């Protein structure tokens with residue numbers, strides 16, 4: 001009798017013991033009385049929705065997809081996947097124009113880049129921001145990320161020959177943020193990997209990982225991007241020993257976990273070769289590679305582990321790298337969601353909840369008063385910088401800054 | 407990554423072992439799939455009957471004050487159970503007739519605290535009870551919605567407004583000698599329950615709510631913090647999925663998230679809990695330990711696993727991983743030298759170590775001692 005196989009659903013909803021531990025960890029449930037919480041929106045609701053899709057509840061849109069419920073669940077229920085799948089499957093309302101615009105991070109980047117100085121000016125001025133709020137319901141207190149005037153791809157393409165000369169090679173999934181908003185992080189990665197004897201290649205025209213499309217109900221577009229990305233990653237991995245490296249925890253989680261779980265895009269053959277840079281670098285060092293650090297580098301660094309890094313269980317790699325730098329005084333921050341969750345916190349209706357969720361983290365940062373906050377996620381960076389005034393750097397940028405290149 | 411010891415499971419047993427080993431100068435990591443049975447902890451350490459200065463010291467260093475006073479504690483439904491060692495905010499009485507007149511405080515629209523069952527139970531003991539409801543909205547704004555009326559959400563509010571509760575109770579109190587409050591105080595700051603006791607001119611008893619348990623979560627947070635302050639690495643939300651064993655020695659373990667990045671250690675501790683935590687698994691044909699497939703101590707005949715009367719002590723609770731006097735298990739009859747099994751995964755196979763929290767702590771201390779004494 002093979003009963004077990006037949007009673008197990010995709011996201012294990014029937015494994016839920018109703019212990020309600022997840023409700024302790026959901027940041028939204030603490031601040032938003034309209035949200036039913038992970039247990040009710042997830043496994044409890046799924047049972048009803050399977051009987052009758054009419055039980056789908058529009059308040060599921062308040063879920064941040066932070067995955068903290070999954071980290072806490074002792075029964076291995078993929079609570080957030082259940083909620084996001086339900087949104088993709090049952091939600092009939094087409095996404096709003098505002099949500100479509102926010103979700104198309106690479107399209108926005110492509111259009112904005114040539115006009116970067118202009119857009120940056122507009123997006124940071126009071127009056128146009130109020131206009132943006134009225135027209136698009138994007139909160140006016142949000143500061144849009146700045147757009148770089150030259151893309152990272154263009155920068156790296158001009159260095160392809162020099163990079164190809166290194167004995168080891170990786171392909172870099174840089175993501176929209178590095179390409180359009182913050183090429184410096186990509187340059188920092190190249191600097192650190194080069195110091196380890198590793199050259200950096202571009203993938204063959206990567207597309208946005210698609211997370212913003214997934215959480216804004218644009219399944220079709222997300223599947224298209226996912227299929228494309230998996231195929232170019234597969235192609236890059238054909239070269240022996242190559243890995244695909246990322247610098248954003250959310251892109252990594254999306255490429256590895258969300259593609260099969262939410263979009264049914266099979267990535268089993270490439271899954272294990274997609275690594276965030278801090279893990280890759282740590283593993284190089286463990287195998288005997290060395291980095292030399294500046295003797296005059298002294299910084300007090302507080303590390304914020306992004307929710308998606310915590311879900312992947314990889315914060316330990318960033319922590320180890322930071323602690324390895326001789327002049328760093330390392331201070332861990334308590335596990336806490338910053339509240340931004342990508343496009344979520346940009347929406348006017350979520351602004352207050354978003355700030356309330358992050359409040360404990362912001363208070364702790366002010367109390368610790370570090371020189372720099374370290375964090376592997378670009379949207380956490382915006383949120384923390386906007387809310388506290390402290391500057392936030394990716395651990396890779398900190399490594400690059402501390403590196404002794406003489 | 408290499409450690410002196412890798413601990414599988416971060417519940418009471420795993421954390422106790424981790425703290426003891428770190429204190430002994432060992433470098434350890436704990437891997438834990440989600441949270442654990444401490445989220446249902448009443449605050450009383452079952453099966454510890456004797457004074458235990460060592461345990462009290464260990465907890466006190468973590469900021470958790472315990473008291474030893476053999477007697478009975480009040481259960482959430484108004485019954486009593488024998489107890490001796492408990493968290494400071496959990497009362498133990500010499501006998502069930504602990505008062506004459508009792509004021510029971512509950513919150514409006516809160517369904518997880520059974521004030522009328524409590525009153526019924528206490529009236530059976532000859533006590534006179536009065537129930538009064540506080541309106542959360544009057545104490546703290548914004549008010550909680552119906553989905554948020556849970557012990558932990560209320561406790562987060564109470565961390566800020568407990569003084570107002572003291573005020574309200576002082577106003578409501580007439581000639582009662584005892585006040586009963588739900589266990590929703592001191593989530594963030596363990597000293598709050600004691601401050602509440604000082605503020606109310608009557609005996610204050612905190613009674614259990616439906617889970618998650620506020621004192622249990624506080625205990626878990628403080629133990630984990632202590633473990634990390636001592637330098638331990640707690641890998642939260644990851645799961646050990648396999649192990650490499652060569653002859654009678656565990657070489658490394660594999661986790662879901664670290665996949666090819668194995669965790670290596672001289673010693674391993676299995677603290678993966680009982681059926682609830684999936685440390686043990688049952689199906690219609692067998693009961694087994696899923697990770698190493700360790701030899702089990704149980705009766706193969708399924709008809710003997712359970713007692714048809716639900717409230718009786720269930721025989722399956724006795725089942726556990728078979729270990730020698732040093733808590734080392736075996737696999738296919740071959741003893742595994744550097745693996746120790748602790749906590750509720752042992753079932754009732756080591757009666758000398760007790761059950762519940764007593765078993766978790768005693769077995770953890772024993773394994774930590776054995777590992778520390780190796781040279």
Ligand SMILES: Cc1cc2nc3c(=O)[nH]c(=O)nc-3n(C[C@H](O)[C@H](O)[C@H](O)COP(=O)(O)OP(=O)(O)OC[C@H]3O[C@@H](n4cnc5c(N)ncnc54)[C@H](O)[C@@H]3O)c2cc1C
Pocket residue numbers: 074414415416417418419420437438439440441442443444446447448449450451452453644645646647677678679680682683684685697748749750751761762763764766
């Ligand atoms: C509902 C309930 C209430 C209880 N109340 C009390 C009480 O009030 N007083 C008392 O004395 N005792 C109580 N107990 C008994 C309780 O079991 C013990 O007190 C003790 O907490 C058990 O601790 P443990 O560490 O052995 O197991 P657990 O607390 O179950 O912890 C095991 C941990 O291991 C993790 N795990 C399992 N498999 C893996 C894997 N492969 N990889 C990584 N991690 C894994 C689990 O997810 C879990 O987090 C209660 C038990 C239950 C179920």
Ligand code: SF4
Pocket residue numbers: 015016017018019020021022023038039042043072073074075076077079
């Ligand atoms: S933590 Fe997991 S098992 Fe518990 S209620 Fe939530 S989903 Fe269910």
Ligand code: SF4
Pocket residue numbers: 025026027028029037038062063064065066067068069070079080083
């Ligand atoms: S993913 Fe985050 S916001 Fe969504 S239910 Fe889980 S904990 Fe709550």
